[in-house]
Amino acid sequence: MKNQTIYIKNVVCARCIATVKEILLRHEIPFLKIGLGEAVLKxxxxxxExxxxxxxxxxxxxxxxxxxNEKxxxxxxxxxxxxxxxKDFANTNLSAILSDRLHYDYSHLTNLFSKSEGRSISSFQNSIRIERVKELLEYGELNIAEIADETGYSSAAYLSSSFRKHTGLSPSEYRLKQMKKRISLDSL
Known part of the structure; x- marks a missing residue:
């Protein structure tokens, strides 16, 4: 019996993975693992099916x-x-990670991504990082410098300027206004 990997769009969090697991179990489809965006079936x-x-x-x-290409x-x-x-990306080269894990040249990946999504890989990564920053701001447990460290920004100042560019507010203003205007990851 050969394993089959299926690719599933919008599986972006642990709850999504649990939902996929529940569906596969309900249909008695055996699997080896389920991850973000994919499931390896037995x-x-x-x-x-x-x-x-x-x-x-x-x-x-x-x-x-x-x-x-969608996969x-x-x-x-x-x-x-x-x-x-x-938090693994803080001191890593995203292009090297993507090329290594997907076994394609980064220029091919970036062209494919841009053509499909209408924006660059870097732009998508920045959007995800900003949503993560919003989440951490809403929790109120970390200061701006700690959030910068947690999300891979080189400094609190760089985080603040990037955040303002994307949201029109500084992280402190966002926290004070209790904006709670996060965007779900599957719609980014």
Whole structure:
């Protein structure tokens, strides 16, 4: 029996992974692992199984991806989200990580991503980082310098200027106004 990897759009958090797991278990589809944007199954799916999980995924806001380029773009997004939320990217080269994990030249990945999404990989990464900053500001547990460190910004000043550029507010103003204007990651 050969393993099959399926790619699922909008699986961007632990709760999403739990939902995919629940759907696969309900349909008695055995899997090895489920991650951001993908699931490794223990067997190939029948057309009937694909149709059933595709429909159920659609009902919860996920999409089963078939096109090779869509799968690559989805993988790029998943890797960036994983990096931002795991604080692993602070001193790493994103282009090297993407090339290494996806086995494509970074220029190919960036062209594919830009063509599909209408913006650069860097722009997407910045959007994810800003949403993470908003989340940490709303929790109120860390100061701006700690949030800068947590999200890979070189300084609190750089975080503040980037945040203001994206939101029109400084992080302190955002926190004081208790804006709570976060954007869900699957819509970025």
């Amino acid at each position: 067997k190939n799916l029948t057309e009937d 694909v149709d059933k999980i595709r429909q159920e995924f659609k009902e919860v806001g996920f999409e089963l991806l078939q096109d090779k 690559i773009v989805n993988a790029i997004k998943s890797i960036i989200i994983e990096q931002v939320y795991n």
